[in-house]
Amino acid sequence: MVEIAADPTHPRYQSLLMRHRLEEAEKKGMLAGSALIAHGRGEAFDYLLGEQTVPSALKATHQALAYLLAAQRPVISLNGNAVALAGKELLHLADQLKCPVEINIFYRTPERMEALLSHLEQIKREESFDVEILGANPDARIPGLEGPRANCVRRGIFDSDVVFVPLEDGDRCEALMAMGKTVLVVDLNPLSRTAQMASVTMVDELTRVVANMNIALTNQPHPFVDDTFQNEDALSAVLVHIRDYITSA
């Protein structure tokens, strides 16, 4: 249904491309019923950012990357929307960081897990990425969560010190923080529970975040952890940006 502009300079090109990727993922059975609605919420907040990486978001992204580089056991946790929107880019990042990825979805069914795993395995083969893809056989549980959404892999999320979880739900973000991990999230809503609770919140669109990380990795020196970074200050700066955008409209 989505018409993709043939011309990448079209102002809606990026946004339409993301919708197209979601529709393709939907057809493959990779998404939960709430995935498209969640994406639409993100689109609205991105609109209020001017669909751009604002300076405080870039700063948060470099801080997050610094944590990943300094980690003993980093892991990237992937849900359906993250795989659909930026599966290749995220595997490229994991390949550069030499860390595993773990498929960890809120509405876990064998069919969705299989669709996501085979999609990622195909990208890995095509791009010759050297990345371990975890998630098929969970052998541990995240304390404080109930049902299948607590499932995780011991040598992945469970034992990690730093976890990059794009597009995470509030309860799970809270549970991971309670385990003492450094939790790095991407959330376009700066007022969400996830955004408010994480160690570092990147209020930016996922593919822009991953692109900015991959760019920073090609530069030397790599970003280092800034001990003066305060996540609430970064969130406040984004809210000021949105407020000014609304006021000037």
Add this chain to the structure above:
Amino acid sequence: MVEIAADPTHPRYQSLLMRHRLEEAEKKGMLAGSALIAHGRGEAFDYLLGEQTVPSALKATHQALAYLLAAQRPVISLNGNAVALAGKELLHLADQLKCPVEINIFYRTPERMEALLSHLEQIKREESFDVEILGANPDARIPGLEGPRANCVRRGIFDSDVVFVPLEDGDRCEALMAMGKTVLVVDLNPLSRTAQMASVTMVDELTRVVANMNIALTNQPHPFVDDTFQNEDALSAVLVHIRDYITSA
């Protein structure tokens, strides 16, 4: 996938009920591929309103109702999301106003038209509404639009003086305005092209708008057209509300 709280006093009840209605409509083939994403965008803006009818939105709703009551040839134009979210409530409104509804969708396919028509005809039968449902046989075109999205019915939208089009796209809103009609829209994004161009923009969630109209119709006297109403002032008042919400967060 959506879990509906059994208790209507649950804070997320209304929002989850709307998602449930969309999922049911999706199963019946009533929605375009972009429908759920559009709904998510609306959810995000509604979140910034505090999921409530703000005073300026209620004022706009009464102004819109006054235009419908004073119209010579009013019509309610319905797309997939409007039918899914508030089909029964909108038919009830049309029954009270003694005006026709016209199914008029952006991505027109015979299958979607048939799904929407049969859904509305079923509600009409069950509720004994006396409402003409137009749209099956378009016999006119909206000037300035290309392809099937220009199709409309002569004694419906084409000849109307006042058209209530919840959830309208920007191009069509512009084309209807260019025909000299009074165009009444519901749009949760106060910065959208549709919101900026319409005669009256109700920045509110659709089912709340229709409920407020149906309530106002049970009271006497009915609202009358306020000649001092300025749509841009109503939009500015909503933006101030959102700005204050963000600033106080």
